[in-house]
Structures are given as C-alpha cells and as structure tokens.
Amino acid sequence: MATLNKMTKKITLLFCLGCCSFVTSCYYDKKDQIYPQVAVSACDTTNITYQAVVAPILNTNCNSCHATAVANKSGAGVIxxxxxxxxxxxxxxxxxxxxxxxxxxxxxxxxxxxxDACTISKIAAWINKGALNN
Ligand code: HEC
Structure with missing residues (x-):
C-alpha cells in the first residue's frame, strides 16, 4: 500500500508538471500586439525662444482671453x-x-x-534659461 501511495504521488506529480508545461507553452505573447509600435517623438526643449516657440503657444492657448484687445473683458486684465x-x-x-x-x-x-506635457516643458525650459526676449 505504501509503495502504491508513493507511485500514485509520482504519477500525480508528473501529471501536474505536464499540465503546467502544457499551459505555459500555450502562453505566447506577440510583442508587436502587446506593445503596438507608436511613433514616439521625444519632446525637444532645446533652443526655445520667445518669438519662435513661446509666443505662438500663448497665442494659441491663451490669447483668446489674454490678448491686449480682449484682456480687460475676458482675461482679468492679464495681457x-x-x-x-x-x-x-x-x-x-x-x-x-x-x-x-x-x-x-x-x-x-x-x-x-x-x-500637454511637452508644451508645458517648453515654456518651463524657456523660463529656466532666463525667460529671454529672444
Ligand atoms: C477662457 C479665457 C482664458 C484663457 C483661454 C486663459 N485665461 Fe488666464 N485668466 C483668465 C481669467 C478670467 C483670469 C483671472 C481670473 C482667474 O484668475 O481665474 C486669468 C488669469 C490668469 C493669470 C493670473 C493668475 C493669478 O491668479 O495671478 C495668468 C498668469 C494666466 N491667466 C495665464 C494664462 C495662460 C498662460 C493661459 C494659456 C495657457 C491662459 N491664462 C488662458 C482667462 C483665461
């Protein structure tokens, strides 16, 4: 009886191992499907000037309220x-x-x-370099 028990245990163990390897072998990730290739363009915060970068950002995002012509009406006087x-x-x-x-x-x-974070870091970069009138 004791030997049979040992035998049974061995068979059970082998069976379990077999099952495990079967299950894991079916687990097959395709890298491309999990991480689709999106064009990741890094945020370039070098050579930020007021004229070329900061002013256009403010014009686009802020000056519907903060332009001189409308600031008193819609931007609390902030120009x-x-x-x-x-x-x-x-x-x-x-x-x-x-x-x-x-x-x-x-x-x-x-x-x-x-x-977006990149736009904000461009302005931050310009400020960090002294917020020059460049
Ligand atoms: C839809 C109109 C509107 C837009 C767009 C807008 N603002 Fe304002 N802004 C206001 C108003 C109104 C106030 C004053 C009332 C307040 O502080 O909520 C204000 C206040 C401010 C102040 C003074 C804050 C203080 O408490 O000292 C700053 C600085 C400012 N805005 C910057 C910006 C910037 C930068 C942008 C663009 C990213 C922007 N605003 C976009 C309407 C706007």
Whole structure:
C-alpha cells in the first residue's frame, strides 16, 4: 500500500508538471500586439525662444482671453501677447503655476484642458534659461 501511495504521488506529480508545461507553452505573447509600435517623438526643449516657440503657444492657448484687445473683458486684465506684458507673470511665477496647475493660482487655460506635457516643458525650459526676449 505504501509503495502504491508513493507511485500514485509520482504519477500525480508528473501529471501536474505536464499540465503546467502544457499551459505555459500555450502562453505566447506577440510583442508587436502587446506593445503596438507608436511613433514616439521625444519632446525637444532645446533652443526655445520667445518669438519662435513661446509666443505662438500663448497665442494659441491663451490669447483668446489674454490678448491686449480682449484682456480687460475676458482675461482679468492679464495681457500675454507681448514680451513686456508677459514678463511680470514669469517673474512672480504665476504663469508657470497656472499652466502646471499646482493650485497656487487659477489653472490655465481657463475652462479648457491642461496643455500637454511637452508644451508645458517648453515654456518651463524657456523660463529656466532666463525667460529671454529672444
Ligand atoms: C477662457 C479665457 C482664458 C484663457 C483661454 C486663459 N485665461 Fe488666464 N485668466 C483668465 C481669467 C478670467 C483670469 C483671472 C481670473 C482667474 O484668475 O481665474 C486669468 C488669469 C490668469 C493669470 C493670473 C493668475 C493669478 O491668479 O495671478 C495668468 C498668469 C494666466 N491667466 C495665464 C494664462 C495662460 C498662460 C493661459 C494659456 C495657457 C491662459 N491664462 C488662458 C482667462 C483665461
């Protein structure tokens, strides 16, 4: 009886191993299907200038409310369509705080989705390099 028990255990063990390897062998991931190849373009934050990069971002995302012509009506007097007017909001950090939406000032753009991370880091990069009028 004892030998039979041992035998039974061995058979059971072998059976289990067989099952396991069968099950795992059926598990076959196709890399391409799990991670589809999306074109990942890195965010380029080098050579950011006010004229070429920052001003167009502000024009697109902010100046429907913050352009000189409409700022008093829709932008609480905050003007962001020329360097001299933008600079004070850089100096007091409110522009960056508003776009990273950290709760220190009203989140911007108002009533619109947060700007994407790359756009925000471009502005941050320009500020980090001194927010030059370049
Ligand atoms: C739909 C209109 C609208 C848009 C678009 C908008 N703003 Fe504003 N912004 C406002 C209004 C209104 C205020 C003042 C009221 C408030 O703080 O909520 C304001 C305030 C601000 C302030 C001052 C915040 C403070 O409390 O000192 C900054 C800086 C600012 N906006 C930056 C931006 C930037 C940068 C963008 C674009 C990314 C933007 N805004 C887009 C309407 C807008």
């Amino acid at each position: 962001l369509d020329n360097y001299a007017s933008v600079k004070p909001y850089i100096t007091n950090n409110s522009l960056l705080n508003s776009i990273v939406q950290n709760g220190k000032v009203s989140p911007m753009p108002l009533n619109a989705p947060k700007m």
